[in-house]
Each structure stands twice: as structure tokens, then as C-alpha cells.
Amino acid sequence: MSDFTQWPLRPELLEALAGQGISAPTPIQQASLADILAGRDVLGQAKTGSGKTLAFALGLLSRLQPVPGVQALVLCPTRELADQVAQAVRRAAARLPNLKVSAFYGGIPLRVHVESLVHEPAVVVGTPGRVLELIETGALKPDALNTLVLDEADRMLDMGFEPAIQAICKTLPARRQTLLFSATFPEAVRALSKGYQREPSEILLDADT
């Protein structure tokens, strides 16, 4: 039996974990999943490679409702990370039928992404610049959004994405869960959390910055 059965996860998610050979949660998953699944805002810091993606993927997939529209948005610093995160979410969602996960980033014509939004992904993963463009053109409508993830927040700030994140957040429903993950925890990340999270549960596993 998988250790993940300690949480109220849908059987489809437990089956997908078993199918990937994932049986024991990593320390950041162990420390954050209860709060994530309870719908709380979570600020999670743990070093690279510690399994932060699966922690928020299980959270946003657990909150999906049978309604149309984009329900979860994950912001990442680079196209490579956006693709990796989208793949990880798809693997975790492998047993959920008809769930579409799209990745959007620059370097691809905007029109290609606008057209793919016609297929109504429930989960969007993207870089802040392109996601903002898609919201501003009206192609991406965030009214049904219930989960926002700021992934690799330290790197997004290093890359100057704060203004785009701010502009995106202004368009999102205020009533939402906001999850923030970072490999390091400098003051700028704390400030970002203060700006966009409500009473987050802070899980700092090896912060040295």
C-alpha cells in the first residue's frame, strides 16, 4: 500500500502514482500535502529535485471540478520548466479522463496558443509573459480559476517577471488557493508571498538564503 493513502486523494491519483512507481512521499510532499489538500495557501521551500512539482500537482488536480474553463494556472520561469511541469501534471492526471493540460510560452506564435485554447484546457502551465498576453487578448479567461501556483518563484523574480505576475494576479478571482514554491528563500520571495498569498502555511525545509 502506498504511503500516499494517508491523504484523501482520489483513487485515480493514487493509481497514477502507483503506475509511476511512486510510493513514498518526499519530505516536502510529506510536510505540505495536508495543507495543500485542505485548500490553504502554502509557501514551500525545498532544494531543487525535492519533488515540489508533484506536491502542487496533486493539489490542483484534487480541486478540479466538472466545469469548463481554466481552473489551475502554474507560472514557471522558462519554457523548459513549463514543459517539464506540464508533463509531470499529465503523468499525475493519467487516470483522469479528458483532462487537458496546456503549456504556453514565448517563441511560438501567439495565434497557435490562441487556437489551442479553443480546446479548453483545465490546467495551464506557462511563463508569465505569454500567459499575460493570452489573458490580455481575451483568449485565456481566468474566471473559473481556483488554483494559482507560482513555481520556482526565486528564478521568476531573478528573471524580472514580477510586473507580469502582478498584472496576471489582478485579473484572477480573489477567492483562490495560491501555492508558492521556491528552491531558495530570499527576502524578495517573502515579499512576493506577502503580496499574493493569504496567511500561507510556511514550510521551509532547508532555507539558507
Ligand code: ADP
Ligand atoms: P523540484 O521541483 O523540487 O526541483 P521535481 O518536482 O522536478 O523537483 O522532482 C524531481 C524528481 O523527483 C522528478 O523526476 C520526480 O518525478 C521525482 N519525484 C517526485 N516525487 C517523488 C516521490 N514521491 N518518489 C519518487 N520520485 C519522486
Ligand code: MG
Ligand atoms: Mg520545481
